[in-house]
Amino acid sequence: MKISNILFTIGFLFLLISCSKAEIEQDQVKEISIHSTITGTDYAIWVVLPNDYDASLKYETIYVLDGDAFYLKTEKIAKLTEKLSLKYNKQNSIIVGISSKNDRSRDFTPTITSEGGGGSENYSKFIELELIPRIERDYVVDTTPKSRVLIGHSFGGLVTGYFFTKHPNVFNNYLLLSPSFWYDNNIFFKYEKESRAINASQANLVFVACGELEESIVICAIEFNYRLTTFYPNCKHDFLILSNRGHIPSSLENAESGLEFYYKNK
């Protein structure tokens, strides 16, 4: 085959890909910036409305940490919720993606170590006291914790677990994807134990998942699943180890499974 033929074929394929329909219509996506007086950081926020958004209805909200990461992009989550809400004949949700480009390792970690800055408490307050009120002011959403979902991957999963233990009245639905519960010598499990008596009766939906090839995360996820099963009788939960996947490649597939769990059980 001549070089010109090869170039023509590549060009044609590129044109086909370029002309393909965007996954989410751009007028569904609103980008805002919020300056947090609590953390001192500016956060880019993406709000994706359902394609049939109706201001006379009240929507559930799904908050996505690392909403700008290529593996967990807000629009990809929105596409999944569109598909799953149709599948289970449920109302679609408003997706709120939070940028983590600024100060991620500070915001997502509860203690100061060589790997993190111990800013989870402030970050949790930013979400609870600054971000959620802003979203609930600007859009028609159900303002009860049972209508809010939090999705976090890796360190984002760690801060999602932090909400579960330390701020249990903000969200009632948690998707913990490959959570970094190994952080600071498994300190998350200390928090879980301390808050167990107060949180054990909460009627939460919790989905925990990871990739099979991330062993230190798997063993912690198994432990968390064991504790949910043993100590949280009112918590409806599910656990998934995705076969033959690592840390990043498991994230979106596990997010889809977690959202399916949510739509099936909410």
Next chain:
Amino acid sequence: MIKLKSILIVSFLLVIIQMQAQDSLPTFKSEKFRSIEIKTGIGIGYPPRIYKIPINIVYQQNLKRGFSTIIYSEFLSMFSKSSESSYSEFIWLEAVGIGKTIGKNRFSNGLYLLGGGRAYYSKLTLYNTDFNQNTLVTKKITPELGLLYNLKIGKKKIYFTTQMYFALTPLKNFIEARHTLTLGIGYRFQTQKK
């Protein structure tokens, strides 16, 4: 009797030496080219990190029109221990492949598609935790599909070789798969002159 045996052995050795003297080194693209290579190097992963050094053995047999078949073996073993945990891992990859070799006398570039299997074993043990389960063992045998680029340099029996191997299965795990960059030496088998 002993003398006769000695004569036979010496004769036998002379025949072998004679045969060796008749041998010639095939070029990389010769249809008679056969080689075995042993390499070591690094595994590359994402998020950007480098895995421990694997050992890699490749046997190559050329076919017609620049095509070659190869048998590919890779071994990786590692162990680490701290006061909080211990971790051991073993990987054995075995595959056969076919591809095309392009090259002149001194250089050879080869691109091969490989298929085979990968055995994976790991054991993680945590110390000083109140976990219900402190040890995690993962054992897997999975099918393997890979893409290999190989470069050979040298005109002599022993030559320099380097290669990159990309694990394609499962494709969804590509960015975190155990891709390797290895370098080492190869030995080309001699062929008899006709």
